[in-house]
Amino acid sequence: MxxxxxxxxxxxxxxxxxxxxxxxxxxxxxxxxxxxxxxxxxxxxxxxxxxxxxxxxxxxxxxxxxxxxxxxxxxxxxxxxxxxxxxxxxxxxxxxxxxxxxxxxxxxxxxxxxxxxxxxxxxxxxxxxxxxxxxxxxxxxxxxxxxxxxxxxxxxxxxxxxxxxxxxxxxxxxxxxxxxxxxxxxxxxxxxxxxxxxxxxxxxxxxxxxxxxTPSESVAKEMMKDILLGIDHKGKAIVVSTFSSHIARLKSIVECGTKINRKIIFLGRSLYKYCSAAENAGIAYLSKEVEMVKYGKQIKKRIQRILREGKDKYLLVVTGHQGEPKATLSKMADGIVPFRFGPDDRVIFSAPIIPAGINKNHREILEAKLKAFHVRIFRDVHISxxxxxxxxxxxxxxxxxxxxxxxxxxxxxxxxxxxxxxxxxxxxxxxxxxxxxxxxxxx
Ligand SMILES: [Zn+2]
Missing domain, CATH: 3.60.15.10 (Ribonuclease Z/Hydroxyacylglutathione hydrolase-like)
Incomplete structure (x- = not known):
């Protein structure tokens, strides 16, 4: 044996x-x-x-x-x-x-x-x-x-x-x-x-x-294109949240964001971490195409500048697709990060809700807060x-x-x-x- x-x-x-x-x-x-x-x-x-x-x-x-x-x-x-x-x-x-x-x-x-x-x-x-x-x-x-x-x-x-x-x-x-x-x-x-x-x-x-x-990742890319390129987002904020480790998905988001002439910013420590690993391994060089802001204090400052310049000039990629209370998206919804969501701003969840009690609960709370601002929510822009x-x-x-x-x-x-x-x-x-x-x- x-x-x-x-x-x-x-x-x-x-x-x-x-x-x-x-x-x-x-x-x-x-x-x-x-x-x-x-x-x-x-x-x-x-x-x-x-x-x-x-x-x-x-x-x-x-x-x-x-x-x-x-x-x-x-x-x-x-x-x-x-x-x-x-x-x-x-x-x-x-x-x-x-x-x-x-x-x-x-x-x-x-x-x-x-x-x-x-x-x-x-x-x-x-x-x-x-x-x-x-x-x-x-x-x-x-x-x-x-x-x-x-x-x-x-x-x-x-x-x-x-x-x-x-x-x-x-x-x-x-x-x-x-x-x-x-x-x-x-x-x-x-x-x-x-x-x-x-x-x-x-x-x-x-x-x-x-x-x-299971469908290909190229299908997820088409789903992302359909929303980012197929809808007129004039005057509205676009905030996307996905897995920080999903470099292929991040690349697709960046490609679409560039096509609609938005300046792309990644906000949050874990996004920075995985993008750095991808660069060190010679896989993708996203920091050449996007601005990365890691920590809370810098994020707050950068958000203030975004609000001054007009949030429809940007596409923000943030951590927190599961509604994690300490992640950037929840902080934005709570006003800890001083982003002012307005009616019809877009939040795109490029991730599923992981079917565990704590995730469902966190995400429900986050979506309720976003809905209070009358944000348009695009769920499940994702392929496993x-x-x-x-x-x-x-x-x-x-x-x-x-x-x-x-x-x-x-x-x-x-x-x-x-x-x-x-x-x-x-x-x-x-x-x-x-x-x-x-x-x-x-x-
Ligand atoms: Zn895995």
Whole structure:
């Protein structure tokens, strides 16, 4: 029984992703992520300068409980981070120092991790190694890793192949199969086909209940164009909020804003952080096209100038699409940042409402405040970065894994994904496995 998997976090729940795989006596960890709703309910914002205690975060289920693998701790050869989203990378500052090994990821992810660590002012002892796609890196006596380009909603996302003497373990949190991405290349189908004997697939099944193929990011770009270029915005403010890590989306917004002759300003610390990481990794140079304003005091000053010059000369991109009380958009609605919303000003949410109680609540409060100013609200100008059932079906056809574990979703969605696998000939408990956080599987 050569390969053992412990679901440390992110199985039967959405968030705090972490998986440990043991091959004989060598261990690899995939991802160390935050549970965003639980983390935000403690801190009210994304990771900043504060560093909370590891124990309190574990107790409140904001980070994975890695005591589940304490017996394996000394055998860990590498921590592999699949991409730069906080639910995959955000717990590394709290947990990685417990392991005497490097953190490996693609260059953009490495830059984001360095900036997160710098913000928290507690240096990590682990070396952060930035790796290229398609190279097979030896990390132990018997195991090697290979990063494979995958389309998602932040740059340089990866599927990661762990090559072992017993076949490949393929980790695919998170992906979709976007054939017309607006930034970067499409998923490397050739590399996937060439993997050979895939013993186990750990499958991003967030949308395992959706009978569709997730549309391309180029569709989101068209949605944005339709609103920004297709409507006359004369005399009105335009404020857009999206994920700071979604560089492709930010690029689309900038492209549209430039076409309607608005000066574009990014307001908020996390936008600056991810745009800097993209520049450091050589992916996109947004600071050449837009003005970036990071901190509260500078933001207030800049807003005053905008009001003097006329808010219809600008397109503002701000943090706070989930209604986070400390983010720029909420502060604008509250008057803490002295922006005066007027009737028919536009607020475009280029993000979904993340379906957790705290997000729904925050967003409802924010939208009510905006409606009190008679602002026009454009919701859901967004396409997800996660594949749906037909993306999953496609991936299964490509790599033909012997075993399958649905991950990154609620329990009922795992059941739906198992049903899909059964339609494709997998047998429940034999080749498709229901694994929940805290459980172990041997294949
Ligand atoms: Zn992701």
């Amino acid at each position: 050569p390969i053992e998997i412990i679901a440390v976090g992110g199985y039967g729940e959405v968030g705090k992703n972490m998986t440990a795989v043991k091959v004989d006596d060598e261990v690899v960890i995939f991802d160390m992520g935050l549970h965003m709703p639980n983390y935000i309910s403690i801190t009210e914002e994304e990771p900043g300068e504060e560093l909370l205690s590891r124990k309190s975060l574990i107790d409140q289920e904001a980070i994975p409980n890695d005591d589940l693998i304490k017996d394996w701790r000394k055998s860990v050869k590498a921590i592999i981070i699949s991409h730069a989203h906080l639910d995959h990378i955000g717990a590394a500052p709290y947990l990685a120092s417990r392991y005497n090994c490097s953190i490996m990821c693609t260059p953009f992810t490495a830059e984001v991790l360095k900036l997160i660590v710098k913000d928290q002012k507690r240096p990590l002892p682990n070396k952060i190694e930035s790796k290229d796609y398609d190279v097979v890196y030896k990390i132990g006596e018997k195991i090697s890793v290979q990063f494979i380009n995958a389309t998602h909603s932040t740059p340089e996302s990866s599927m990661v192949a762990l090559h072992t003497p017993y076949g490949v373990v393929l980790y695919t949190n998170d992906f979709k199969l976007d054939n017309t991405p607006t930034l970067g290349e499409k998923t490397n189908y050739d590399a996937l086909k060439k993997l050979g004997d895939v013993k186990l697939l750990i499958l991003d099944s967030l949308y395992g209940s959706f009978q569709r193929k 970065g996660h594949g749906s059932r037909e993306d999953m079906h496609e991936l299964l056809e490509l790599v033909k894994p012997e075993h399958l574990i649905p991950a990154h979703s609620e329990e009922k969605v795992i059941d739906a994904t198992i049903e899909l696998a059964e339609q494709l000939g997998y047998k429940k408990n034999q080749t498709v496995h229901k694994v929940l956080t805290g459980q172990k599987l041997i294949v």
